[in-house]
Amino acid sequence: MEEYLSRLANTFDPSTIQSISGPLSLSGGLILGLLFGVVLQKGRFCKYDVVSGLFRLQDFTMFRAGAPIIVVSMLGIFLLKDMGLIELHIPKAVVVPQIVGGLLFGAGIAIMGYCPGTAAGALGEGSLDAIPSILGLIAGATLYAEFFHDDWSKSFLKLGELGRSNVADMLDISPWYVIVLFVLMAVMFVIMMTMIDWALIFLRRTFNMFVDVTDTIEEKRAASYKNQLPVETKQDLLTKFKKNLSDLFS
Amino acid sequence: MITKGKNYFWLTGFIIINMVGLGYSFLLNNLWPLLATLSASFFIMPTWWSVIALGFAFTAYFNSGWPLLASLAFMFVGKPKRWWPIPAGIAFAIVEVFSFYLSERPLGITRGYTVMGAIITKVISPAHAETVSYWSMYEPSIDWTIALILGVVMGSFVSARYSGDFKLNLMPQLWRQSKGDSVIKRWFWTFVAGIMMGFAARIAGGCVSGLLISGTIQLAPSGFIFMFSLWVGGLVTTLLFYRTRVIVIKREQ
Numbered sequence: 001m002e003e004y005l006s007r008l009a010n011t012f013d014p015s016t017i018q019s020i021s022g023p024l025s026l027s028g029g030l031i032l033g034l035l036f037g038v039v040l041q042k043g044r045f046c047k048y049d050v051v052s053g054l055f056r057l058q059d060f061t062m063f064r065a066g067a068p069i070i071v072v073s074m075l076g077i078f079l080l081k082d083m084g085l086i087e088l089h090i091p092k093a094v095v096v097p098q099i100v101g102g103l104l105f106g107a108g109i110a111i112m113g114y115c116p117g118t119a120a121g122a123l124g125e126g127s128l129d130a131i132p133s134i135l136g137l138i139a140g141a142t143l144y145a146e147f148f149h150d151d152w153s154k155s156f157l158k159l160g161e162l163g164r165s166n167v168a169d170m171l172d173i174s175p176w177y178v179i180v181l182f183v184l185m186a187v188m189f190v191i192m193m194t195m196i197d198w199a200l201i202f203l204r205r206t207f208n209m210f211v212d213v214t215d216t217i218e219e220k221r222a223a224s225y226k227n228q229l230p231v232e233t234k235q236d237l238l239t240k241f242k243k244n245l246s247d248l249f250s
Numbered sequence: 251m252i253t254k255g256k257n258y259f260w261l262t263g264f265i266i267i268n269m270v271g272l273g274y275s276f277l278l279n280n281l282w283p284l285l286a287t288l289s290a291s292f293f294i295m296p297t298w299w300s301v302i303a304l305g306f307a308f309t310a311y312f313n314s315g316w317p318l319l320a321s322l323a324f325m326f327v328g329k330p331k332r333w334w335p336i337p338a339g340i341a342f343a344i345v346e347v348f349s350f351y352l353s354e355r356p357l358g359i360t361r362g363y364t365v366m367g368a369i370i371t372k373v374i375s376p377a378h379a380e381t382v383s384y385w386s387m388y389e390p391s392i393d394w395t396i397a398l399i400l401g402v403v404m405g406s407f408v409s410a411r412y413s414g415d416f417k418l419n420l421m422p423q424l425w426r427q428s429k430g431d432s433v434i435k436r437w438f439w440t441f442v443a444g445i446m447m448g449f450a451a452r453i454a455g456g457c458v459s460g461l462l463i464s465g466t467i468q469l470a471p472s473g474f475i476f477m478f479s480l481w482v483g484g485l486v487t488t489l490l491f492y493r494t495r496v497i498v499i500k501r502e503q
Binding site: 004007008011012013016020021022023024025026027028029030031032033034035036037038039040041042043044045046047048049052053054055056057061064065066067068069070071072073074076077080085086087088089090091092093094095097098099100101102103104105106107108109110111112113114115116117119120121122123124125126127128129130132133134135136137138139140141142143144145146148149150152153157162164166167168170175178179182190 | 324327328330332333335336338339340341342343344345346347348349350351352353354355356357359360363364366367368369370371372373374376382383384385388390391392393394395396397398399400401402403404405406407408409410413415416417418419420421422423424425436437438439440441442443444445446447448449450451452453454455456457458459460461463464465466467468469470471472473474475476477478479480481482483484485486487488491492
Protein backbone atom coordinates (compact mmCIF):
# COMPACT_ATOMS: atom_id res chain seq x y z
CA MET A 1 0.00 0.00 0.00
CA GLU A 2 2.82 2.42 0.88
CA GLU A 3 4.48 1.58 -2.40
CA TYR A 4 1.37 2.66 -4.28
CA LEU A 5 1.16 5.87 -2.27
CA SER A 6 4.78 6.71 -2.96
CA ARG A 7 4.20 6.12 -6.67
CA LEU A 8 1.19 8.42 -6.50
CA ALA A 9 3.27 11.04 -4.72
CA ASN A 10 5.89 10.78 -7.45
CA THR A 11 3.35 11.95 -10.05
CA PHE A 12 2.95 15.26 -8.22
CA ASP A 13 5.35 18.08 -8.96
CA PRO A 14 5.27 20.76 -6.19
CA SER A 15 6.84 23.44 -8.38
CA THR A 16 3.62 23.63 -10.46
CA ILE A 17 1.64 25.22 -7.59
CA GLN A 18 3.78 28.34 -7.30
CA SER A 19 2.72 30.59 -10.15
CA ILE A 20 -0.82 31.34 -11.32
CA SER A 21 -0.29 31.88 -15.03
CA GLY A 22 1.08 29.46 -17.57
CA PRO A 23 -0.20 26.22 -19.06
CA LEU A 24 1.35 24.03 -16.36
CA SER A 25 0.20 25.88 -13.25
CA LEU A 26 -2.05 23.92 -10.91
CA SER A 27 -3.33 27.01 -9.10
CA GLY A 28 -4.43 28.61 -12.33
CA GLY A 29 -6.30 25.44 -13.23
CA LEU A 30 -8.01 25.40 -9.85
CA ILE A 31 -9.09 29.04 -10.14
CA LEU A 32 -10.44 28.54 -13.66
CA GLY A 33 -12.14 25.35 -12.52
CA LEU A 34 -13.90 27.14 -9.67
CA LEU A 35 -15.23 29.82 -12.02
CA PHE A 36 -16.18 27.18 -14.59
CA GLY A 37 -17.98 25.08 -11.98
CA VAL A 38 -20.02 28.04 -10.73
CA VAL A 39 -21.01 28.94 -14.29
CA LEU A 40 -21.93 25.36 -15.16
CA GLN A 41 -24.07 25.01 -12.06
CA LYS A 42 -25.82 28.36 -12.43
CA GLY A 43 -26.49 27.88 -16.12
CA ARG A 44 -28.04 24.47 -15.28
CA PHE A 45 -25.71 22.79 -17.75
CA CYS A 46 -25.07 19.88 -15.41
CA LYS A 47 -28.64 18.74 -15.13
CA TYR A 48 -29.72 15.59 -16.90
CA ASP A 49 -33.12 17.12 -17.63
CA VAL A 50 -31.67 20.04 -19.57
CA VAL A 51 -29.14 18.12 -21.67
CA SER A 52 -31.48 15.24 -22.37
CA GLY A 53 -34.31 17.68 -23.07
CA LEU A 54 -32.16 19.21 -25.79
CA PHE A 55 -31.91 15.90 -27.61
CA ARG A 56 -35.59 15.23 -27.01
CA LEU A 57 -36.22 18.59 -28.76
CA GLN A 58 -38.18 19.90 -25.79
CA ASP A 59 -35.83 22.17 -23.85
CA PHE A 60 -33.55 24.51 -25.75
CA THR A 61 -31.70 25.98 -22.78
CA MET A 62 -28.45 24.57 -24.11
CA PHE A 63 -28.96 26.24 -27.50
CA ARG A 64 -29.98 29.54 -25.95
CA ALA A 65 -26.87 29.51 -23.79
CA GLY A 66 -24.58 27.92 -26.37
CA ALA A 67 -24.94 30.56 -29.07
CA PRO A 68 -23.85 33.44 -26.75
CA ILE A 69 -20.99 31.28 -25.48
CA ILE A 70 -19.62 30.79 -28.97
CA VAL A 71 -20.30 34.32 -30.23
CA VAL A 72 -19.00 36.25 -27.23
CA SER A 73 -15.90 34.17 -26.74
CA MET A 74 -15.19 34.28 -30.49
CA LEU A 75 -15.31 38.07 -30.40
CA GLY A 76 -13.20 38.18 -27.25
CA ILE A 77 -10.59 35.77 -28.54
CA PHE A 78 -10.09 37.53 -31.86
CA LEU A 79 -10.08 40.98 -30.25
CA LEU A 80 -7.43 39.95 -27.75
CA LYS A 81 -5.51 38.20 -30.50
CA ASP A 82 -5.45 41.37 -32.57
CA MET A 83 -4.26 43.25 -29.48
CA GLY A 84 -1.47 40.72 -29.13
CA LEU A 85 -2.45 39.50 -25.67
CA ILE A 86 -3.17 35.87 -26.50
CA GLU A 87 -2.34 33.28 -29.13
CA LEU A 88 -4.67 30.85 -30.85
CA HIS A 89 -4.43 27.15 -30.00
CA ILE A 90 -6.28 25.53 -32.87
CA PRO A 91 -7.09 21.84 -32.48
CA LYS A 92 -6.06 19.53 -35.29
CA ALA A 93 -8.77 18.78 -37.84
CA VAL A 94 -9.05 15.18 -39.01
CA VAL A 95 -12.34 14.67 -40.79
CA VAL A 96 -13.18 10.96 -40.57
CA PRO A 97 -12.18 10.26 -36.93
CA GLN A 98 -13.93 13.41 -35.82
CA ILE A 99 -17.16 12.43 -37.56
CA VAL A 100 -17.01 8.92 -36.08
CA GLY A 101 -16.00 10.24 -32.68
CA GLY A 102 -18.75 12.85 -32.77
CA LEU A 103 -21.42 10.27 -33.53
CA LEU A 104 -20.20 8.04 -30.70
CA PHE A 105 -19.86 11.00 -28.35
CA GLY A 106 -23.38 12.18 -29.15
CA ALA A 107 -24.68 8.70 -28.41
CA GLY A 108 -22.92 8.83 -25.05
CA ILE A 109 -24.33 12.24 -24.19
CA ALA A 110 -27.84 11.20 -25.15
CA ILE A 111 -27.69 8.18 -22.84
CA MET A 112 -25.79 9.73 -19.96
CA GLY A 113 -27.09 13.28 -20.05
CA TYR A 114 -23.78 14.80 -18.97
CA CYS A 115 -20.76 15.86 -21.00
CA PRO A 116 -17.36 15.19 -19.38
CA GLY A 117 -17.19 18.65 -17.84
CA THR A 118 -20.72 18.67 -16.56
CA ALA A 119 -20.29 15.19 -15.11
CA ALA A 120 -17.81 16.72 -12.67
CA GLY A 121 -20.25 19.57 -12.07
CA ALA A 122 -23.10 17.15 -11.48
CA LEU A 123 -20.99 15.32 -8.92
CA GLY A 124 -20.52 18.61 -7.08
CA GLU A 125 -24.22 19.26 -7.31
CA GLY A 126 -25.09 16.00 -5.60
CA SER A 127 -26.02 13.77 -8.54
CA LEU A 128 -24.33 10.55 -7.54
CA ASP A 129 -24.82 8.93 -10.94
CA ALA A 130 -21.93 11.07 -12.14
CA ILE A 131 -19.55 8.71 -10.28
CA PRO A 132 -19.96 5.74 -12.67
CA SER A 133 -19.85 8.11 -15.61
CA ILE A 134 -16.50 9.55 -14.50
CA LEU A 135 -15.16 6.04 -13.91
CA GLY A 136 -16.42 5.13 -17.37
CA LEU A 137 -14.69 8.13 -18.94
CA ILE A 138 -11.38 7.11 -17.35
CA ALA A 139 -11.93 3.50 -18.41
CA GLY A 140 -12.73 4.49 -21.99
CA ALA A 141 -9.63 6.64 -22.34
CA THR A 142 -7.46 3.88 -20.85
CA LEU A 143 -9.04 1.29 -23.14
CA TYR A 144 -8.20 3.40 -26.18
CA ALA A 145 -4.62 3.98 -25.04
CA GLU A 146 -3.97 0.34 -24.23
CA PHE A 147 -5.46 -1.47 -27.18
CA PHE A 148 -6.27 0.84 -30.08
CA HIS A 149 -3.83 3.70 -30.28
CA ASP A 150 -0.88 1.75 -31.70
CA ASP A 151 -2.97 0.21 -34.47
CA TRP A 152 -4.93 3.30 -35.39
CA SER A 153 -2.45 6.14 -35.03
CA LYS A 154 -0.96 5.51 -38.48
CA SER A 155 -4.06 4.51 -40.42
CA PHE A 156 -7.49 5.52 -39.12
CA LEU A 157 -6.48 8.69 -37.32
CA LYS A 158 -4.89 10.12 -40.49
CA LEU A 159 -7.97 9.87 -42.73
CA GLY A 160 -8.80 13.30 -44.08
CA GLU A 161 -6.24 15.32 -42.18
CA LEU A 162 -6.57 19.09 -42.65
CA GLY A 163 -3.91 20.37 -40.29
CA ARG A 164 -4.01 23.12 -37.71
CA SER A 165 -5.47 26.00 -39.69
CA ASN A 166 -8.82 27.70 -39.21
CA VAL A 167 -11.54 28.47 -41.72
CA ALA A 168 -10.35 32.04 -42.35
CA ASP A 169 -6.82 30.83 -43.16
CA MET A 170 -8.18 28.20 -45.53
CA LEU A 171 -10.29 30.72 -47.43
CA ASP A 172 -7.46 33.27 -47.18
CA ILE A 173 -9.68 36.09 -45.87
CA SER A 174 -9.77 38.13 -42.70
CA PRO A 175 -11.39 36.19 -39.81
CA TRP A 176 -13.67 39.13 -39.09
CA TYR A 177 -15.78 38.46 -42.20
CA VAL A 178 -16.49 34.96 -40.93
CA ILE A 179 -17.13 36.24 -37.42
CA VAL A 180 -19.66 38.85 -38.56
CA LEU A 181 -21.49 36.23 -40.58
CA PHE A 182 -21.45 33.87 -37.63
CA VAL A 183 -22.70 36.54 -35.21
CA LEU A 184 -25.66 37.34 -37.44
CA MET A 185 -26.54 33.68 -37.77
CA ALA A 186 -26.22 33.11 -34.04
CA VAL A 187 -28.41 36.08 -33.11
CA MET A 188 -31.17 34.86 -35.40
CA PHE A 189 -30.75 31.37 -34.02
CA VAL A 190 -31.06 32.57 -30.42
CA ILE A 191 -34.18 34.60 -31.17
CA MET A 192 -35.78 31.63 -32.89
CA MET A 193 -34.89 29.20 -30.11
CA THR A 194 -36.08 31.59 -27.41
CA MET A 195 -39.38 31.99 -29.17
CA ILE A 196 -39.79 28.23 -29.50
CA ASP A 197 -38.86 27.68 -25.88
CA TRP A 198 -41.22 30.34 -24.58
CA ALA A 199 -44.00 29.02 -26.77
CA LEU A 200 -43.41 25.54 -25.34
CA ILE A 201 -43.53 26.86 -21.77
CA PHE A 202 -46.63 28.88 -22.49
CA LEU A 203 -48.48 25.99 -24.12
CA ARG A 204 -47.47 23.63 -21.35
CA ARG A 205 -48.62 25.93 -18.58
CA THR A 206 -51.80 27.24 -20.14
CA PHE A 207 -53.27 24.19 -21.76
CA ASN A 208 -51.59 21.47 -19.68
CA MET A 209 -49.91 20.06 -22.76
CA PHE A 210 -47.04 17.57 -22.68
CA VAL A 211 -47.37 17.12 -18.97
CA ASP A 212 -48.66 13.69 -18.16
CA VAL A 213 -48.27 11.65 -21.30
CA THR A 214 -46.21 8.92 -19.69
CA ASP A 215 -48.50 8.42 -16.73
CA THR A 216 -50.82 5.64 -17.65
CA ILE A 217 -54.48 5.98 -16.86
CA GLU A 218 -54.18 3.50 -14.00
CA GLU A 219 -51.40 5.50 -12.37
CA LYS A 220 -53.37 8.70 -12.70
CA ARG A 221 -56.45 7.09 -11.25
CA ALA A 222 -54.47 5.69 -8.34
CA ALA A 223 -52.92 9.06 -7.63
CA SER A 224 -56.24 10.86 -7.66
CA TYR A 225 -57.78 8.17 -5.51
CA LYS A 226 -54.99 8.41 -2.97
CA ASN A 227 -55.13 12.16 -2.61
CA GLN A 228 -58.91 12.38 -2.81
CA LEU A 229 -58.43 15.42 -4.99
CA PRO A 230 -59.32 16.21 -8.56
CA VAL A 231 -56.36 15.83 -10.92
CA GLU A 232 -56.47 19.44 -12.01
CA THR A 233 -57.02 22.32 -9.64
CA LYS A 234 -58.99 25.11 -11.21
CA GLN A 235 -57.35 28.47 -11.65
CA ASP A 236 -58.86 31.46 -13.32
CA LEU A 237 -57.30 32.54 -16.56
CA LEU A 238 -55.84 35.81 -15.35
CA THR A 239 -53.75 34.28 -12.54
CA LYS A 240 -52.56 31.59 -14.95
CA PHE A 241 -51.49 34.24 -17.43
CA LYS A 242 -49.72 36.24 -14.71
CA LYS A 243 -47.89 33.12 -13.56
CA ASN A 244 -46.76 32.47 -17.11
CA LEU A 245 -45.47 35.99 -17.53
CA SER A 246 -43.56 35.93 -14.27
CA ASP A 247 -42.06 32.57 -15.20
CA LEU A 248 -40.91 33.88 -18.55
CA PHE A 249 -39.32 37.09 -17.40
CA SER A 250 -38.03 36.28 -13.94
CA MET B 251 -31.72 34.37 9.06
CA ILE B 252 -31.29 33.09 12.60
CA THR B 253 -34.82 32.66 13.76
CA LYS B 254 -35.32 28.94 14.24
CA GLY B 255 -33.86 27.01 17.12
CA LYS B 256 -32.21 24.63 14.67
CA ASN B 257 -29.94 27.37 13.38
CA TYR B 258 -28.57 28.18 16.83
CA PHE B 259 -27.12 24.66 16.97
CA TRP B 260 -25.22 25.17 13.71
CA LEU B 261 -24.18 28.68 14.73
CA THR B 262 -22.68 27.35 17.95
CA GLY B 263 -20.84 24.71 15.95
CA PHE B 264 -19.64 27.40 13.56
CA ILE B 265 -18.25 29.56 16.36
CA ILE B 266 -16.62 26.65 18.22
CA ILE B 267 -14.94 25.29 15.08
CA ASN B 268 -13.60 28.71 14.15
CA MET B 269 -12.36 29.42 17.68
CA VAL B 270 -10.40 26.16 17.50
CA GLY B 271 -9.07 27.20 14.11
CA LEU B 272 -8.10 30.63 15.42
CA GLY B 273 -6.31 29.06 18.38
CA TYR B 274 -4.33 26.75 16.17
CA SER B 275 -3.53 29.67 13.86
CA PHE B 276 -1.96 31.55 16.77
CA LEU B 277 -0.22 28.41 17.99
CA LEU B 278 1.39 27.65 14.62
CA ASN B 279 1.75 31.31 13.69
CA ASN B 280 0.15 30.52 10.36
CA LEU B 281 -3.25 31.20 8.83
CA TRP B 282 -4.13 27.88 7.23
CA PRO B 283 -5.95 26.23 10.22
CA LEU B 284 -8.38 29.15 10.34
CA LEU B 285 -8.75 28.93 6.57
CA ALA B 286 -9.57 25.23 6.77
CA THR B 287 -12.13 25.68 9.54
CA LEU B 288 -13.75 28.62 7.77
CA SER B 289 -14.06 26.56 4.60
CA ALA B 290 -15.54 23.67 6.58
CA SER B 291 -18.00 25.97 8.31
CA PHE B 292 -19.10 27.41 4.97
CA PHE B 293 -20.15 23.91 3.97
CA ILE B 294 -22.10 23.58 7.21
CA MET B 295 -23.72 27.02 7.05
CA PRO B 296 -23.68 28.55 3.57
CA THR B 297 -24.83 32.09 4.27
CA TRP B 298 -23.75 35.47 2.92
CA TRP B 299 -21.61 36.36 5.92
CA SER B 300 -19.68 33.10 5.79
CA VAL B 301 -18.91 33.84 2.13
CA ILE B 302 -17.57 37.26 3.14
CA ALA B 303 -15.58 35.73 5.99
CA LEU B 304 -14.02 33.25 3.58
CA GLY B 305 -13.16 36.11 1.23
CA PHE B 306 -11.42 38.05 4.03
CA ALA B 307 -9.51 34.97 5.17
CA PHE B 308 -8.27 34.12 1.69
CA THR B 309 -7.38 37.75 1.04
CA ALA B 310 -5.27 37.78 4.19
CA TYR B 311 -3.68 34.43 3.33
CA PHE B 312 -2.73 35.20 -0.27
CA ASN B 313 -2.07 38.87 0.39
CA SER B 314 -4.16 39.88 -2.62
CA GLY B 315 -7.50 41.59 -3.04
CA TRP B 316 -8.97 39.25 -5.62
CA PRO B 317 -10.52 36.65 -3.24
CA LEU B 318 -12.44 39.36 -1.36
CA LEU B 319 -13.66 40.86 -4.62
CA ALA B 320 -14.70 37.43 -5.90
CA SER B 321 -16.53 36.60 -2.68
CA LEU B 322 -18.36 39.95 -2.76
CA ALA B 323 -19.44 39.27 -6.34
CA PHE B 324 -20.42 35.70 -5.54
CA MET B 325 -22.46 36.85 -2.55
CA PHE B 326 -24.89 38.65 -4.85
CA VAL B 327 -24.55 36.70 -8.07
CA GLY B 328 -24.57 33.23 -6.56
CA LYS B 329 -27.81 33.59 -4.64
CA PRO B 330 -30.35 32.78 -7.40
CA LYS B 331 -30.72 29.09 -8.20
CA ARG B 332 -30.27 29.63 -11.91
CA TRP B 333 -29.16 32.30 -14.30
CA TRP B 334 -31.10 33.06 -17.41
CA PRO B 335 -29.41 31.20 -20.33
CA ILE B 336 -27.95 34.21 -22.15
CA PRO B 337 -26.18 35.75 -19.10
CA ALA B 338 -24.96 32.27 -18.20
CA GLY B 339 -23.58 31.88 -21.72
CA ILE B 340 -21.83 35.24 -21.53
CA ALA B 341 -20.30 34.29 -18.18
CA PHE B 342 -19.11 31.02 -19.71
CA ALA B 343 -17.55 32.96 -22.59
CA ILE B 344 -15.72 35.24 -20.16
CA VAL B 345 -14.31 32.22 -18.34
CA GLU B 346 -13.23 30.72 -21.67
CA VAL B 347 -11.42 33.89 -22.78
CA PHE B 348 -9.89 34.23 -19.31
CA SER B 349 -8.53 30.72 -19.69
CA PHE B 350 -6.82 31.72 -22.95
CA TYR B 351 -5.35 34.75 -21.22
CA LEU B 352 -4.32 33.23 -17.89
CA SER B 353 -3.30 29.69 -18.74
CA GLU B 354 -2.55 30.12 -22.44
CA ARG B 355 -4.66 27.11 -23.35
CA PRO B 356 -8.35 26.47 -24.06
CA LEU B 357 -10.57 24.90 -21.42
CA GLY B 358 -10.53 21.15 -21.94
CA ILE B 359 -11.81 18.54 -19.53
CA THR B 360 -11.33 15.11 -21.12
CA ARG B 361 -7.57 15.41 -21.11
CA GLY B 362 -7.80 15.35 -17.32
CA TYR B 363 -9.62 12.01 -17.35
CA THR B 364 -7.03 10.62 -19.76
CA VAL B 365 -4.21 11.74 -17.48
CA MET B 366 -6.07 10.16 -14.55
CA GLY B 367 -6.10 6.89 -16.51
CA ALA B 368 -2.37 7.28 -17.10
CA ILE B 369 -1.77 7.90 -13.39
CA ILE B 370 -3.83 4.86 -12.41
CA THR B 371 -1.89 2.70 -14.88
CA LYS B 372 1.38 4.01 -13.53
CA VAL B 373 0.42 3.50 -9.89
CA ILE B 374 -0.66 -0.08 -10.51
CA SER B 375 2.30 -1.05 -12.67
CA PRO B 376 5.02 1.44 -13.67
CA ALA B 377 6.75 -1.06 -15.95
CA HIS B 378 3.62 -1.55 -18.03
CA ALA B 379 2.97 2.21 -18.27
CA GLU B 380 6.37 2.63 -19.91
CA THR B 381 5.41 0.31 -22.76
CA VAL B 382 2.20 2.11 -23.71
CA SER B 383 3.12 4.68 -26.33
CA TYR B 384 0.06 6.86 -25.69
CA TRP B 385 1.19 7.68 -22.17
CA SER B 386 4.29 9.36 -23.56
CA MET B 387 1.96 12.01 -25.04
CA TYR B 388 -0.21 12.25 -21.92
CA GLU B 389 2.37 12.07 -19.21
CA PRO B 390 1.25 10.51 -15.94
CA SER B 391 1.67 13.52 -13.68
CA ILE B 392 -0.91 15.63 -11.85
CA ASP B 393 -1.34 18.63 -14.12
CA TRP B 394 -3.52 21.63 -15.00
CA THR B 395 -6.47 19.59 -16.28
CA ILE B 396 -6.82 17.52 -13.10
CA ALA B 397 -6.76 20.72 -11.05
CA LEU B 398 -9.45 22.04 -13.42
CA ILE B 399 -11.69 19.02 -12.79
CA LEU B 400 -11.19 19.35 -9.03
CA GLY B 401 -12.07 23.03 -9.33
CA VAL B 402 -15.23 22.27 -11.31
CA VAL B 403 -16.42 19.85 -8.63
CA MET B 404 -15.66 22.33 -5.84
CA GLY B 405 -17.13 25.33 -7.65
CA SER B 406 -20.30 23.51 -8.54
CA PHE B 407 -20.64 22.28 -4.95
CA VAL B 408 -20.13 25.75 -3.49
CA SER B 409 -22.57 27.32 -5.91
CA ALA B 410 -25.22 24.65 -5.40
CA ARG B 411 -24.84 24.72 -1.61
CA TYR B 412 -25.04 28.51 -1.43
CA SER B 413 -28.17 28.77 -3.53
CA GLY B 414 -29.81 25.80 -1.82
CA ASP B 415 -29.83 23.70 -4.97
CA PHE B 416 -27.67 20.93 -3.53
CA LYS B 417 -29.55 17.65 -3.31
CA LEU B 418 -28.08 14.16 -3.13
CA ASN B 419 -29.87 11.93 -5.59
CA LEU B 420 -29.10 8.57 -7.14
CA MET B 421 -30.76 9.19 -10.48
CA PRO B 422 -32.42 12.11 -12.27
CA GLN B 423 -36.16 12.53 -12.18
CA LEU B 424 -36.57 12.54 -15.95
CA TRP B 425 -34.74 9.24 -16.31
CA ARG B 426 -37.06 7.78 -13.67
CA GLN B 427 -40.04 8.90 -15.70
CA SER B 428 -38.80 7.54 -18.98
CA LYS B 429 -36.78 4.46 -17.99
CA GLY B 430 -38.14 3.21 -14.68
CA ASP B 431 -37.01 3.19 -11.09
CA SER B 432 -34.01 0.85 -11.26
CA VAL B 433 -30.88 2.56 -9.94
CA ILE B 434 -28.61 -0.27 -11.13
CA LYS B 435 -29.88 0.20 -14.69
CA ARG B 436 -29.11 3.91 -14.62
CA TRP B 437 -25.64 3.42 -13.17
CA PHE B 438 -24.87 0.64 -15.66
CA TRP B 439 -25.93 2.80 -18.60
CA THR B 440 -23.96 5.82 -17.41
CA PHE B 441 -20.89 3.62 -17.08
CA VAL B 442 -21.35 2.27 -20.62
CA ALA B 443 -21.99 5.76 -21.97
CA GLY B 444 -18.92 6.99 -20.12
CA ILE B 445 -16.77 4.36 -21.80
CA MET B 446 -18.22 5.35 -25.18
CA MET B 447 -17.58 9.03 -24.53
CA GLY B 448 -14.06 8.57 -23.23
CA PHE B 449 -13.20 6.44 -26.25
CA ALA B 450 -14.84 8.83 -28.73
CA ALA B 451 -13.14 11.84 -27.17
CA ARG B 452 -9.77 10.17 -27.66
CA ILE B 453 -10.54 9.40 -31.31
CA ALA B 454 -11.72 12.92 -32.05
CA GLY B 455 -9.15 14.66 -29.89
CA GLY B 456 -11.35 16.46 -27.38
CA CYS B 457 -14.74 16.74 -25.75
CA VAL B 458 -17.49 19.35 -25.78
CA SER B 459 -15.41 21.98 -24.00
CA GLY B 460 -12.04 21.02 -25.47
CA LEU B 461 -12.97 20.52 -29.10
CA LEU B 462 -16.50 21.79 -29.82
CA ILE B 463 -16.44 25.11 -27.96
CA SER B 464 -12.69 25.74 -28.07
CA GLY B 465 -12.63 24.76 -31.73
CA THR B 466 -15.57 26.78 -32.98
CA ILE B 467 -14.52 29.96 -31.18
CA GLN B 468 -11.22 29.87 -33.06
CA LEU B 469 -13.08 29.11 -36.32
CA ALA B 470 -11.40 25.72 -36.57
CA PRO B 471 -13.12 23.29 -38.95
CA SER B 472 -12.74 20.47 -36.42
CA GLY B 473 -15.16 22.15 -34.01
CA PHE B 474 -17.88 22.50 -36.64
CA ILE B 475 -17.45 18.91 -37.86
CA PHE B 476 -17.63 17.62 -34.30
CA MET B 477 -20.66 19.79 -33.50
CA PHE B 478 -22.76 18.50 -36.36
CA SER B 479 -21.81 14.86 -35.97
CA LEU B 480 -22.47 15.10 -32.21
CA TRP B 481 -25.91 16.55 -32.86
CA VAL B 482 -26.80 13.81 -35.35
CA GLY B 483 -25.49 11.07 -33.09
CA GLY B 484 -27.36 12.41 -30.08
CA LEU B 485 -30.65 12.75 -31.92
CA VAL B 486 -30.51 9.28 -33.45
CA THR B 487 -29.54 7.69 -30.15
CA THR B 488 -32.32 9.50 -28.30
CA LEU B 489 -34.83 8.23 -30.82
CA LEU B 490 -33.57 4.67 -30.51
CA PHE B 491 -32.84 4.60 -26.79
CA TYR B 492 -35.86 6.39 -25.34
CA ARG B 493 -38.13 5.16 -28.12
CA THR B 494 -40.89 3.94 -25.87
CA ARG B 495 -41.36 7.06 -23.75
CA VAL B 496 -39.81 10.03 -25.49
CA ILE B 497 -42.35 12.75 -25.07
CA VAL B 498 -42.26 13.94 -21.50
CA ILE B 499 -40.14 16.64 -20.02
CA LYS B 500 -40.94 18.20 -16.69
CA ARG B 501 -39.07 21.38 -16.00
CA GLU B 502 -38.24 22.59 -12.55
CA GLN B 503 -41.07 24.86 -11.63
